[in-house]
Amino acid sequence: MADLPLPVSRPIALPQVPRWVSFRHSVALAANPIPVLDGYLSTYGDTVATYLGGIQPTLLTRDPGLIQHVLQKNHRNYPKSALSRGLGRFLGQGLLTSEGSYWLQQRRLIQPGFHRQRIAGLTELMLGVIDESLAPLQAQAARQGGAVEADVPELMTALTFRIMARSVFSTSMSEAELQRLAALLTALQAFYVRTVRQPYLKLWLNASGQYRRHDALSAEMRELLRGYVRQRRQAARRPGYAPPNDLLQMLLDARYEDTGEPMSEEQVLDEAAILLVAGHETSANALSWLWLLLARHPQEVARLRADMQAVLGGRAPQLADLAQLPYALQLIQETMRLYPPAWIMDRVALANDEYQGVPLPKGTLVSAYIYGLHHSPRLWSEPEAFRPERFGKDQLREQAAPAYLPFGAGPRLCIGNQFALTEMQLVLLEVLRRFEVEPVDTGHPGLQPLITLRPRTSFRLRLRLR
Numbered sequence: 001m002a003d004l005p006l007p008v009s010r011p012i013a014l015p016q017v018p019r020w021v022s023f024r025h026s027v028a029l030a031a032n033p034i035p036v037l038d039g040y041l042s043t044y045g046d047t048v049a050t051y052l053g054g055i056q057p058t059l060l061t062r063d064p065g066l067i068q069h070v071l072q073k074n075h076r077n078y079p080k081s082a083l084s085r086g087l088g089r090f091l092g093q094g095l096l097t098s099e100g101s102y103w104l105q106q107r108r109l110i111q112p113g114f115h116r117q118r119i120a121g122l123t124e125l126m127l128g129v130i131d132e133s134l135a136p137l138q139a140q141a142a143r144q145g146g147a148v149e150a151d152v153p154e155l156m157t158a159l160t161f162r163i164m165a166r167s168v169f170s171t172s173m174s175e176a177e178l179q180r181l182a183a184l185l186t187a188l189q190a191f192y193v194r195t196v197r198q199p200y201l202k203l204w205l206n207a208s209g210q211y212r213r214h215d216a217l218s219a220e221m222r223e224l225l226r227g228y229v230r231q232r233r234q235a236a237r238r239p240g241y242a243p244p245n246d247l248l249q250m251l252l253d254a255r256y257e258d259t260g261e262p263m264s265e266e267q268v269l270d271e272a273a274i275l276l277v278a279g280h281e282t283s284a285n286a287l288s289w290l291w292l293l294l295a296r297h298p299q300e301v302a303r304l305r306a307d308m309q310a311v312l313g314g315r316a317p318q319l320a321d322l323a324q325l326p327y328a329l330q331l332i333q334e335t336m337r338l339y340p341p342a343w344i345m346d347r348v349a350l351a352n353d354e355y356q357g358v359p360l361p362k363g364t365l366v367s368a369y370i371y372g373l374h375h376s377p378r379l380w381s382e383p384e385a386f387r388p389e390r391f392g393k394d395q396l397r398e399q400a401a402p403a404y405l406p407f408g409a410g411p412r413l414c415i416g417n418q419f420a421l422t423e424m425q426l427v428l429l430e431v432l433r434r435f436e437v438e439p440v441d442t443g444h445p446g447l448q449p450l451i452t453l454r455p456r457t458s459f460r461l462r463l464r465l466r
């Protein structure tokens with residue numbers, strides 16, 4: 001049969017959430033946007049024009065083709081939005097917050113530092129931190145007749161922050177400094193989220209001095225980091241000094257291809273701050289959700305334990321073992337499908353564009369709704385069910401556009417994805433090697449989508465010595 005002529009594409013009028021509806025939802029949106037956004041998409045379709053907080057127009061989408069178009073295929077037309085870049089005010093111009101040719105130059109410079117081999121060099125350090133964090137719990141459990149209750153999000157946040165801080169700065173940080181840095185980063189992120197979620201508060205936040213107060217916290221954070229960078233530089237002048245194999249050293253040793261020059265101190269601070277932020281909360285949240293799910297799915301835990309027994313016996317995992325334990329990765333992948341830490345990504349159109357007839361005029365803010373993508377009934381059967389076998393070797397199917405993007409897509413794909421996957425697998429295996437995990441709190445903690453998707457309330461698990 002001869003091919004029929006293709007219909008001439010005509011602009012498609014997108015469904016629009018009426019402004020008054022989005023305005024009416026602005027309080028609910030500030031509290032938890034996910035049910036509001038899910039409601040819009042199930043009412044109007046996979047792509048819808050709406051207003052954030054009743055003010056900021058945006059194109060919200062869970063269409064995998066449009067998300068791929070924006071993040072990957074036509075990425076040059078879609079830099080991050082001012083919303084994403086706003087974080088730069090408090091954290092500086094690192095990889096996550098910079099744009100254009102400066103970003104590209106930095107990405108090229110830093111990318112080799114995240115090569116598999118480099119990550120392999122950090123796994124000993126990760127295992128050391130995991131051991132340090134779990135040993136006190138083992139001791140406490142032993143004193144208490146064999147079990148201890150742990151606040152999971154708190155434990156995972158402390159653990160991943162420690163892993164990240166050590167991966168960047170090795171052991172140069174004292175416990176008090178570690179705590180202060182974590183508190184500063186938490187306060188800065190919380191304030192930034194408020195400015196995005198409640199744009200109508202901007203004047204008040206300015207007038208009440210809150211911007212100024214957070215600028216001061218940001219300066220404090222920077223000075224703390226500056227101290228470590230200077231210490232390292234001074235140490236390097238000592239004869240016979242052997243620099244540690246950490247990410248700070250990687251940043252200090254990196255040289256621009258064209259000039260052979262290293263980064264300035266300010267640039268190193270920018271990148272170090274971004275690594276700390278981008279690298280810990282995401283993994284902490286993924287791990288917290290993982291434990292919530294595993295406490296409720298003992299069969300899946302039993303299956304992983306059987307694999308661990310076959311591959312590890314009772315010993316600690318090494319990097320090379322991970323390839324023999326694919327189910328550990330599947331559990332993590334399915335967790336990040338259900339609870340993607342980076343649950344939404346913003347881009348803005350530089351020039352007029354269109355996608356399959358949908359006009360994307362210059363200035364359009366596109367919200368790539370990854371949570372919606374990962375829960376789309378069009379793309380996943382029983383999307384709310386925890387089924388790690390979806391990520392089994394035999395199950396992976398070719399899709400026209402990716403339905404699973406926990407690390408983003410295109411040139412701005414997460415630079416730390418291998419780091420994160422390795423870290424999370426090691427945490428999973430090390431906790432299970434030492435403890436049985438049992439639920440304590442019943443009920444779901446709820447969703448708190450800030451920059452990353454956190455559990456709304458804390459929850460505990462009983463860790464019983466094995």
Ligand code: HEM
Nearest residue numbers: 095096278279282283341342345407408412414415416420
């Ligand atoms: C479960 C853990 C993680 C998740 C889900 C995650 C997710 C993401 C996503 C979705 C992006 C792209 C954002 C966008 O395009 O707008 C991103 C970027 C980034 N991530 Fe991660 N990340 C994780 C862990 C890490 C770790 C451990 C590090 C560092 C060691 C890291 C460092 C970065 C950096 C520097 C960027 C910016 C890259 C660029 O724009 O060139 N991430 N991450």
